[in-house]
Amino acid sequence: MIGAVRRSIWEPERSEQKTHRGCGNEAAAEDHMEESGQTRAARILPDFSDYEEAKALGILDEMLEGKKSIVILGHVNPDGDCIGSCLGLYNYLKENYEGLEVSVYLEKMGVKFSYLSGYNDVHTEYDGTKTFDLCITSDASDVPRLGAFAPYRETAKDTFCIDHHITNQGMCRVNVIESWASSASEVLFRLLDREKISKAVAECLYTGIAHDTGVFKYSNTSRKTMDIAGFLMEKGIDFPKIIDESFFAKTYGQAKLHGRALLDSVRILDDRCIYTVVTTDELKEYGCTVKATDGIVDQLRVIEGAEVVFLLYETGNSDEYKVSLRTNSEVDVSRIAQSFGGGGHVKAAGCTMTGKPEEIAEKISGKIKEQWDENAAFHG
16 A cells, blocks of 8 residues: 555555555655655655656556556546546556556446546446456545445455545555645546547546536646646647536536525524535435535535535435535534545545434534634634
8 A cells, every 4th residue: 555645656565554644745754654664665746847757757557567457446426536537547548558458337427427438338337257457446535435346456466546535545555645636637647648648538637627626616726737727628628518518517407406405505603604405305306316416515615604514415325414515714624524434625525424414414513613613722
């Protein structure tokens, strides 16, 4: 497993997999490796501008060396970044590595992503007879997030993780985890040979970046993100259509569901926080699947005065809800999600919780207040 340190790659001994997170520079990272007994195999990924050095690293080529069969996995309920990064890698490998057997396994994807090359090649059912030389995970922060396809990681001869979640502790032999990056698609871009990125690959990566940055308006959007997006646009992709059809477009039923969720939203904690609940009955009423809940929490986030917002939606299991959290303040929602077995980013995270909606909201409120108290004490 490789520890997840900002902009670095760690490759400890197979026999003793350890993870380290939180060092902001190479020297500190190496100091920690020595203290923890990890091998000194950290290599810092260069900035986007230093392309030749990035290309020379050849990380992807090293992982593919001697491999004949590759499986690519993403997280459960795949979003635009998960789908975009997985299919981007799939197309890149198919186009540039002759004779390589490449498969993608994901849960059922939204039809709005059907314009992506390779969409119809994705397997949606686990096949217990299949094993692979290399399992590559993308945009998944831990093993449970791989869902029904997790056994492919266990049975693969080698494993490689590409991710950007700050809560990822490293779940493969080799991990490239850049928590500062906007998306897994951005991390993946930096591992590819730019000269070999086709229009099809560019469409996938642009889709992933656009979705995880909220069309380049979230705080995870950086200069590097925009540089990469500009490069992908120059491949001739129809970027306005990608954004309109995959991000903004809604069915009539989905629009009504979103309106219902906003009407039923509740302000708590002196109106500083807002949450809403979507039930399975409501999904059926408006002819929607769980995919239709995408975007609701972000609509809550832009309400004036909202510091922390969250969406609860029923999973179909008794009193079980998926929780999606967003913050406009100093509150770190990844800490809240982690405390309930989930994960994510400082500004956007999620988890699964059981109980009545009011009980779940009370638990989350308690965690928010804890951080408010900590911040108040710090600023003293």
